[in-house]
Amino acid sequence: MPELPEVEITRKTLQKYIENEYILDIKINNRNLRYKIDKNFRKNLKGKKIVKISRRSKYLIFHLSDGNFFLIHLGMSGRILVDQSKNKDLVLDTSFYPSAPPLVKHNHVFFYFKKSNVIYNDTRRFGFIKFYKAKEFINSSHLKNLGVEPLSKNFTTTFVKKKIFQFNKPIKNILMDQTFICGLGNIYVNEVLFLSKIHPLRNSKSLNNLEIKQLVFFIKKILVKSISLGGSTIKDFHNSEGKSGFFQDTFKVYAKEGSACSKKNCRGIIKKIVLSSRASFFCDRCQKE
């Protein structure tokens, strides 16, 4: 379930291999992703150089040498693999949650470069790949309504304080709202609320100054930490047996229903509720409603 850190890790990996490289060709095995890949996609990209790869929220933005763009969103199960088998033995850099041996199913799109191939793999096909002419890109419906980047300077306690009172709904729903703050998904929101000791159902208007401060602090902290741990997962991958360094190790509440709270001397139990049809996990002692 790629959220901001996983997308950022993917971006960094791709930057290493294909920034300033020419797209020699593209092969599409299955164009039926969340949105059907346009039939001109190959023609639009072939022969173009990728001059920059950036990220906005959970979107990867590929800047092409002719001024056009394409977007990749990983959806629920999308991954981008770098295949360097052209060079030496097959090495698959899976950017996050590495898997060995290499995936054979659900490889939908292949991008061919001089030294490596990049494969878009997506089990559930909820992700998408979309081409934009330079002019159309600015008005992309996916990007224009996005809120503040949590790792940016603009995401501050003052900003949240001002904004949060405009809503009248549970804090969890607000953190999931991409037009307010973008890049967080269900997993990180659950974790952040736990670290901040705030119950997911708390109305945003009821948060005090300290709680807002904690929230902002832990959002930044968990994202930075995840990015750094994910990065080290990539590094260790070639020696690993496909274990993911950070996913299973850092979760305090997500999918931990019935477990004991990890806070010292807490003795609370992790509970699960469904909020806006999303699983929500919290400690029944240190996150009071």
Added chain:
DNA sequence: TTCTTTGTTCCGGA
């Protein structure tokens, strides 16, 4: 067969 999973969009009620 049914349930779960996520982000986005759409719709209806208040």
Added chain:
DNA sequence: GTCCGGAACAAAGA
């Protein structure tokens, strides 16, 4: 008109 919650949708694995 606005706000909010719920449903629908995409597909596959358990």
